[in-house]
Amino acid sequence: MAKKPQQLAIDTRPWRDTANHRPxxxxxxxxxxxxxxxxVHDVSLDIYRSExxxxxxxxxxxxSTLLRMLAxxxxxxxxxxxxxxxxxxDVAPYNRPVNMMFQSYALFPHMSVEQNIAYGLKRDHLPxxxxxxxxxxxxxxxxxQDYGRRRPHQLSGGQRQRVALARALAKRPKLLLLDExxxxxxxxxxxxxxxxxxxxxxxLGVTFIVVTHDQEEAMTLATRIGVMNQGEIAMIGEPTDxxxxxxxxxxxxxxxxxxxxxxxxxEDEPGHVRIRSAELxxxxxxxxxxxxxxxxxxxxxxxxxxxxxxxxxxxxxxxANVTAGIVEEIAYLGDISVYQVxxxxxxxxxVSQTNSVRGNPDAITWDEKVYITWSDNAGSVLTV
Amino acid sequence: xxxxxWFLPIAAALGFSFLYAPIVSLxxxxxxxxxxxxxxxxxxxxxxGELFRDPQMLGAAWLSLxxxxxxxxxxxVLGTLAAVALVRFRRFRGRTLFSGMVSAPLVMxxxxxxxxxxxxxxxxxxxxxxxRGRGMLTIxxxxxxxxxxxxxxxxxxxxxxxxxxxxxxxxxxxxSPVRTFFDITLPIIAPALVSGWLLxxxxxxxxxxxxxxxxxxxxxxxxxxxxSKVRLGVSPDVNALATIIIGIVATGVLIATIIQLRSKPxxxxx
Numbered sequence: 001m002a003k004k005p006q007q008l009a010i011d012t013r014p015w016r017d018t019a020n021h022r023p024x025x026x027x028x029x030x031x032x033x034x035x036x037x038x039x040v041h042d043v044s045l046d047i048y049r050s051e052x053x054x055x056x057x058x059x060x061x062x063x064s065t066l067l068r069m070l071a072x073x074x075x076x077x078x079x080x081x082x083x084x085x086x087x088x089x090d091v092a093p094y095n096r097p098v099n100m101m102f103q104s105y106a107l108f109p110h111m112s113v114e115q116n117i118a119y120g121l122k123r124d125h126l127p128x129x130x131x132x133x134x135x136x137x138x139x140x141x142x143x144x145q146d147y148g149r150r151r152p153h154q155l156s157g158g159q160r161q162r163v164a165l166a167r168a169l170a171k172r173p174k175l176l177l178l179d180e181x182x183x184x185x186x187x188x189x190x191x192x193x194x195x196x197x198x199x200x201x202x203x204l205g206v207t208f209i210v211v212t213h214d215q216e217e218a219m220t221l222a223t224r225i226g227v228m229n230q231g232e233i234a235m236i237g238e239p240t241d242x243x244x245x246x247x248x249x250x251x252x253x254x255x256x257x258x259x260x261x262x263x264x265x266x267e268d269e270p271g272h273v274r275i276r277s278a279e280l281x282x283x284x285x286x287x288x289x290x291x292x293x294x295x296x297x298x299x300x301x302x303x304x305x306x307x308x309x310x311x312x313x314x315x316x317x318x319x320a321n322v323t324a325g326i327v328e329e330i331a332y333l334g335d336i337s338v339y340q341v342x343x344x345x346x347x348x349x350x351v352s353q354t355n356s357v358r359g360n361p362d363a364i365t366w367d368e369k370v371y372i373t374w375s376d377n378a379g380s381v382l383t384v
Numbered sequence: 385x386x387x388x389x390w391f392l393p394i395a396a397a398l399g400f401s402f403l404y405a406p407i408v409s410l411x412x413x414x415x416x417x418x419x420x421x422x423x424x425x426x427x428x429x430x431x432x433g434e435l436f437r438d439p440q441m442l443g444a445a446w447l448s449l450x451x452x453x454x455x456x457x458x459x460x461v462l463g464t465l466a467a468v469a470l471v472r473f474r475r476f477r478g479r480t481l482f483s484g485m486v487s488a489p490l491v492m493x494x495x496x497x498x499x500x501x502x503x504x505x506x507x508x509x510x511x512x513x514x515x516r517g518r519g520m521l522t523i524x525x526x527x528x529x530x531x532x533x534x535x536x537x538x539x540x541x542x543x544x545x546x547x548x549x550x551x552x553x554x555x556x557x558x559x560s561p562v563r564t565f566f567d568i569t570l571p572i573i574a575p576a577l578v579s580g581w582l583l584x585x586x587x588x589x590x591x592x593x594x595x596x597x598x599x600x601x602x603x604x605x606x607x608x609x610x611x612s613k614v615r616l617g618v619s620p621d622v623n624a625l626a627t628i629i630i631g632i633v634a635t636g637v638l639i640a641t642i643i644q645l646r647s648k649p650x651x652x653x654x
Contacts, residue, residue: 071556093552106550106553107553119557120557124558
């Protein structure tokens with residue numbers, strides 16, 4: 001069932017309208033300790049039906065532990081997990097309406113592809129004919145019709161990944177958990193598979209929770225992302241929120257790359273804020289109010305692509321938002337070039353520019369003096 | 385340095401001849417025509433014929449096979465259970481001690497194991513009246529105990545590189561833990577079980593010392609019969625018998641090894 005455009009705004013973003021939508025998965029104050037190690041600390045999270053939610057974090061951030069608690073392989077030390085209105089905290093994994101796709105795929109090596117996919121259906125004691133139909137349907141869904149009789153070790157990595165997905169979908173779970181689903185694939189295949197995964201998820205309407213350490217993957221797949229850090233949720237939001245409006249220095253640094261400078265508030269008005277930054281060697285004029293106090297120390301983060309380079313000093317209003325430096329390094333990436341500019345303070349700022357002119361002979365080069373500018377709302381003011 | 389020279393081939397030849405020359409000569413002399421073991425007088429298979437007409441030998445061989453099959457099977461069940469417990473319950477106190485204790489019988493001198501078991505059986509008989517006397521039953525029990533150690537070690541190594549997420553996947557798909565064990569765990573560790581059983585079988589077939597301690601009248605195993613015969617002078621039919629035993633044991637070990645090797649690379653790829 002394809003999404004209808006007019007439903008987009010209402011149906012697919014229930015988290016924007018929490019009053020009228022009941023969360024499908026409710027994680028309430030869940031904590032998990034392994035001995036003295038706090039793996040997950042007081043995590044609360046609501047996930048809505050048909051979402052593709054990504055848990056993003058580095059290794060040891062607790063994302064996999066959280067997923068394993070949803071599957072029932074780990075018991076929360078405290079807190080509750082509700083799925084579709086039912087408390088699942090103490091329900092055994094084999095009694096949950098949840099299936100999981102494992103990072104290693106965990107295909108049964110002694111069974112054929114068909115037997116692997118049929119395994120869960122057989123446990124439900126479905127009639128033979130129905131099992132065969134469902135297996136055939138799933139094989140065609142993942143485009144492996146001709147591979148049903150093969151053993152897992154006779155398949156390529158990408159094919160195994162699709163078998164694992166088909167097996168996890170076989171029982172039509174209400175909720176599918178995916179642990180680094182694309183982690184074992186090479187880059188090209190991963191990009192193709194990402195879109196396929198989204199397509200399958202949308203056509204089946206199953207709620208997906210994906211664990212990944214790859215932010216690009218999370219950005220591509222997710223309706224919303226939960227960034228995890230040291231067992232806690234650092235931020236929950238849509239990919240654009242997380243990238244453009246990070247709520248903390250951790251999130252700003254973790255997602256994409258960011259230039260981060262320290263500064264003090266010199267003007268604090270409802271409509272704008274002025275921050276003096278010695279590191280940057282200029283004032284930062286922020287075109288919106290910020291919840292802060294005069295003289296407060298805070299951080300300002302800006303993405304490399306949100307700034308512009310020029311040889312001439314550009315005009316800026318409010319005597320702010322422009323600084324100068326020397327080009328130290330240039331990383332040519334084809335579509336863009338990343339310039340590392342050393343400011344007078346010694347601080348290094350990364351600025352990326354689109355290479356829109358082919359083989360530009362007039363491009364800014366090493367050791368040139370350049371001005372860096374940005375607009376009033378290009379950066380994020382961070383207080384934590 | 386030694387790569388191209390003659391050193392390595394010669395060293396290997398010497399080593400292997402040291403190991404196998406006695407066995408080869410035994411096999412050759414089993415086809416000797418002469419009654420005198422050390423004098424070659426022509427090729428013959430008559431001692432094999434002689435052997436199969438000796439009821440004492442045949443009886444002992446049958447008894448040994450039964451004991452070997454029984455104790456290997458008992459050891460298989462107990463050893464597997466021990467291995468599962470040791471590998472799976474990772475964090476219980478004294479786990480290292482337990483796994484050391486399981487493999488201790490591997491290095492324990494047979495004389496001590498035999499003596500200890502004999503004392504135990506005697507004590508048990510006088511206190512609880514079981515096992516009554518010594519015979520096949522006591523040999524089976526004794527062999528099960530030391531074969532179990534071998535099974536446990538083999539299964540343990542297989543289990544420790546077993547991907548736990550396979551079992552989790554089965555449970556996730558709705559299989560109860562018991563079901564998971566029979567559907568997933570057992571088929572995957574089956575090669576280790578087969579080779580463990582074969583190992584136990586051959587070890588039990590070989591054993592002389594422990595069996596001598598715990599056997600009773602009328603229950604002499606094949607190695608015991610051979611040993612008592614040899615003490616009265618080596619007769620050529622013993623050579624024939626020894627050749628057959630070597631054949632059986634070698635086949636068993638070979639099959640066990642092949643099964644182990646075959647199952648490994650497959651698992652690595654899957």
